[in-house]
Amino acid sequence: xxxxxxxxxxxxxxxxxxxxxxxxxxxxxxxxxxxxxxxxxxxxxxxxxxxxxxxxxxxxxxxxxxxxxxxxxxxxxxxxxxxxxxxxxxxxxxxxxxxxxxxxxxxxxxxxxxxxxxxxxxxxxxxxx
Numbered sequence: 280x281x282x283x284x285x286x287x288x289x290x291x292x293x294x295x296x297x298x299x300x301x302x303x304x305x306x307x308x309x310x311x312x313x314x315x316x317x318x319x320x321x322x323x324x325x326x327x328x329x330x331x332x333x334x335x336x337x338x339x340x341x342x343x344x345x346x347x348x349x350x351x352x353x354x355x356x357x358x359x360x361x362x363x364x365x366x367x368x369x370x371x372x373x374x375x376x377x378x379x380x381x382x383x384x385x386x387x388x389x390x391x392x393x394x395x396x397x398x399x400x401x402x403x404x405x406x407x408x
Contacts (some may be wrong), residue, residue, distance in 0.1 A: 280378040282306060286339030295332040297339045305398050307332060307368050308382060308390040321358060328372040329358065330391055331365050350401050356393040357401065368393065
């Protein structure tokens with residue numbers, strides 16, 4: 280799988296990143312979730328994982344031709360919006376060695392792959408409040 284870097288939201292020590300793949304998907308790199316109270320609220324199937332990212336990360340979708348990077352519909356693959364306003368994104372755990380070799384990922388981060396159509400659908404519909 281080949282990745283195309285779309286953007287990242289970085290502060291020292293943090294690097295949530297968004298990539299477009301050649302498989303009609305997006306790869307979302309974000310923080311691993313360790314908080315037990317948060318994990319208890321999620322149902323994560325085998326082979327899947329969750330990452331936490333700032334909502335602003337999706338603004339980089341405009342670099343892939345999406346008309347807006349503003350999320351209007353918080354639904355799967357976004358499974359939760361935290362009290363801090365970050366998104367928890369669920370998807371298959373990235374295992375593609377070629378894709379992983381193209382990424383710089385600290386130990387406290389991981390990534391998921393989600394279909395482009397499911398992310399683009401979040402940009403449509405009524406605005407979430």
